[in-house]
Amino acid sequence: MALFLINRYTGDENSIENHRKRTAKNTLEELQKKAKERKIETEKIGNDIFTATNKLNDVKISDPENSEKKKKNKRKRKNSDSENVEENHFSNKNDFDKEKEKKETTELEEKPELKEDLNNNNVPTTPYDPISLFKQGIGNKVGSFTILGEEIDSSKVKVTRHLPRWITDRIIIDDIKSELQLLTDVEPKIDPVLIENLKELGIVQLFPVQQKVIPFILRDTRRGIGEQTFPPRDICVSAPTGSGKTMAFALPIVQALMQRVVPATRALVVSPTRELSAQIYKVFTALCRNTKLKCVLITGVKGNLQQEQRLLTSIGKNGVRYPPDIVVATPGRLVDHLSEEREFDLTKLRFLVIDEADRMMEQIKQRWLTLVEDNVYKNRTKPVPGSLTIRSVTQSRIPLQKLLFSATLSADPEKLQQLNLFQPRLFSAAPKALEIGVKTEDDNFIGKYTTPVGLEEYLIKCTPGEKPLAVLHLALDKSRVLCFAGSIETARRLTVLIQLYAEAAGKSDFTCTEFASHLPTTKRSKVLKDFSAGKINILVCSDAMARGLDVPSVDHVILYDVPPLIKTYIHRIGRTARAGASGTAYTLIRKQEIFHFKKMINDAGKSKVKMLNIPEDSVKELTPIYEQVLPSVAEKLKCLK
Template identity: 40%
Template sequence: MDLFVVNRYEGDHEVTKEEEESKLDQLYKKIEKNKKRQRKKEVNKATTEAIAKTTLKRHIKREVKSQIVSVPENNIEEFIDGSIEVEQKADIVNEEHKNDRRKRKNGLPESVEGFTVLGAENAIKKKKVKRVLPKWLAEPIIISTNLSELKKKVSSVKQLDKDLRRKLKSNGVEYLFPVQAEVIPWLLTACDHSTILFPRDVCVSAPTGSGKTLAFVLPIIQALRRHFVKKIRALVLLPTQDLALQVFKTFKTYCEGTNMDVCFATGKNSFAVEQKLLISENEAFGSLSKVDILVCTAGRLVDHLKHTKGFDLSELEFLVIDEADRVLDNVQHDWLYHLEEHLDQEDPGQHKMRMVNLINLRKKRPPQKLLFSATLSQDPEKLEKLSLFQPILFTSVVEDDSPNGNQDNHEVTDTFIGKFTTPKELSEKYVVCSLDIKPLVLYKYIKIEKLTKSLVFTNSINEAHRLCILFRALFKDKLKIEEMNSHLEAKNRKELIAAFSKGNIDLLICTDALARGIDLPNVQYVISYSAPKHLKTYIHRAGRTARAGVLGTAVTFLHSSQVLRFKSLLEQAGKNNVEQVEVPTDDLESLGKTYKQALDELKRAVHKEEVDDLKKIKRTKQIKSGNFKRKRTKSNDST
């Protein structure tokens, strides 16, 4: 037993007899464990050999009975015993061939004797795992995208007040779009029952131009008309000033003739002016709200929550988040945190209250959240940040044109969830050309199709600017061409949009600043000069046309190396039949002289702009240094 004892120097500590015995016990246990494992392996091997021998005997018997091997029936056992070694080898070879054929069929590597096949474990075809979604995401209410055959008349929606129905008709709205026909009655019914039950939060994912704005404007106006005291009861958040202005105008149109006031807070006016529009000071009652509905951007909301005295959202009934995916991604101002903090201060725990019982029936209900977007996030983790209360999803799918159609709602939702939709009236095409002649190919395409009132999207401000200069040189006075980007002031952007809407601009070259939510009537073509990097970008660009049931076309210009990625991008939205358009390039050589002149003009314009920018920078530095010298001399004189 001394062989198993290893004495090591462990300082001044002496190993006791009990410690030595415990170590020996552990060692004995390990030896016994290894012996049991070895015995188990031997038993398994013997069992496997016995099963193989039994299987082999059955195989030989079967061959004998089917007269593959001629052996007298009374000598079968002797034949089996005598030929087992030869037949076993033959069967083993046959089994290996069968396994190899099975592996080739399943895409697995074949067996190679004496070698380890690298990556064999990764070659196994794994079963595709379907993600498990919450029930409200997996089972939405399906809305049609067909805007050419409207069935729901405004007069048939009896839940709407007569005044609102009259205003809709005076604005030329006789039929409701599918998203409006589904969402408006649902919201009005929920408002009627809100005194008994907390209304469920609503998410709406529908194509651009499908009428989502009116779907929340009308129910909110009708629900808030019963109040007489001014309080901010509806808050509408949008990602940009232009979108906020558009929604603000819609609210103003349908609030006309009522006692409700709508305010627009996006930074377009100074902060002090906005404060005066929102709050009035009264000696008897202190700070009083002057508005019922506030339309604003996320950053401006945070500013008012922090710095506007008397800004109160304690009576908030509706929180609308339009273009919800972009607003949720905007973490710059952390608006959601500040909003929840504000609500907590007004009534601790109020906005987290969910159960209806005798105790909290007397407390005010939390605001109902309404989310709208053409590319609403299907990620439950993102939506979880909003703490949605028993949410319900309204969503659109492109209708099946096949004779049988798709009658099974479950199948529809399985194919839709996680995808984005576009209007049925949208035609989608792409053009393949090399990068060096892409401007000429686009020039030729515009001339062939005789395009006017069209948008051209690029991925950068610099690219849009240069393309605008180049096309002005190519088209001369034949087309009116302008550019638009996020660097333009709000006033200039508004003027450009108005001029384009009136038909005074034929071609508007822009960045993705114009791709979200802006309603430009009767856009014929949307051209992506630069290939979109993300599916959301493509959906929002294409959404500028084919709005409100009007036909439209989206064309994307691609290099041959971009085609596969573009198609895989569209497959995520279930688009597999985008048409390729061939633009004839045979006569492009005749345009060589004109193109060269246009390029020279572009170079001169860019060079002039660079020189002017350099002069401005130098002038600014000189002014600053001059001011510094003047201040310095004044200080010297005073001393």
């Protein structure tokens, strides 16, 4: 018996012991839960993989007796593991790691097939491929890897172009060889004065493009050219080269302006080149004969800026300044005059014609369109493009109607947006078999290019050294041949070579001349006049003549170099087969260029270009003189410089 009774406080020790037991129990339950989830997940993935790949023959199938033994052993191991875990208290991280390794080892033992594959390094890769699993509809978790994102679809999705409705709902015009219409049959009626002027030009019928566009513009001007509450729709015309686009806008503009009382600049025509502007000016001048209308050309040809400004503000008999009714200009020269801010007034402008619209869109960076619109709306509010409102239709103003014309009118919404078109109407001319463009599922063409109906196109495969011989073979016995070279240097070298060959061959009546942008304007005008008169057999030129110029009676076009763009190709071959006539276009192409050229043509929806072979006898006949004059080309080029 102890002398002193000591009562110890054991509450803390009991609580610590209880806390340890609770912690061990919770940890055990958590481990068992994770082991069970991992086991279910592994079994699910294994079953999905084996089912999806249908490779059950590679897996060893156990018999029913072995399966029963496995289940009994599994239950025994599970009970023994649980008892061992309950007897031990996990006090550090190492015990947890050992338990985790033990569980994973147990799972491998439960699946001898997977263990055998792992030991033999024979794990199949195809069943674990995430892409194949997703294609088969299996979940987004493979093993310890989680696949992010939605189900992967390897099939290509076809993207369709969603273009404005006015492009898809265009007016299709018949080809140029369809039935023509007499001038007297047009409704609304054409003024008798204009009919007489047209007859003097030899025009008594209208082409299909003119039959549709001219009445459309005339109907918009029936109520005059002054202020209106409801503005007319803008017009876009995509028609083949030589189909009469210039007359399609010149004739209705002149007839509409014949009603004016006070002179003012009411029509502005903008074209990319001087030659094309001069050609348009010539048409307007012929139509304005026997009328009070005045047309002016400003391209920098007739003098300096001050001289052209005097043309824009001529003084009448009473000392009053009278501006021209119609102005034809190039964008660069137009910017010069608008920047001066003197007497060039466009506040009464009614028509803005943009010829070769696709190329003019590329020159919008020169700010010519912005300057024009700023001058037009200098004294009034600029209308906002979009839907009509009650307020907009109650405001009376002089409408500015834009007329776009091109053989390769772009369907790029971004470029068209820069033009600020108001409810435009698209006229598209060409037979369906010759339409070139992006093809949709319903076999309609959007943003198409068009070629003349009577045009035949050929490809001639040759090396760079054989190209001059091919040109000589095609041009020596012909007249009015137009040859396009890729650069000014190539055009000059080819011209000199042909001239030397004709001289050495004794063909004094055969003439070859160069036409390029570096030549003076007066010389270029004389060259065009001589070529039209048949005094020049072959005209070698750069891209200066590729757009818009109407050279009569061009029978053949030769493309010395392959054009890099389909638009360039369309404009170059369009110099022949104009106004319903027939013509032939030859493209000289190297072997390595054939694939890319045909791809460009096929992507545009065109596939009628045929291959043409030059007879070897003709090449052998031309070769001796060609080799004789070839060394003299360099010497003559030096003299020309």
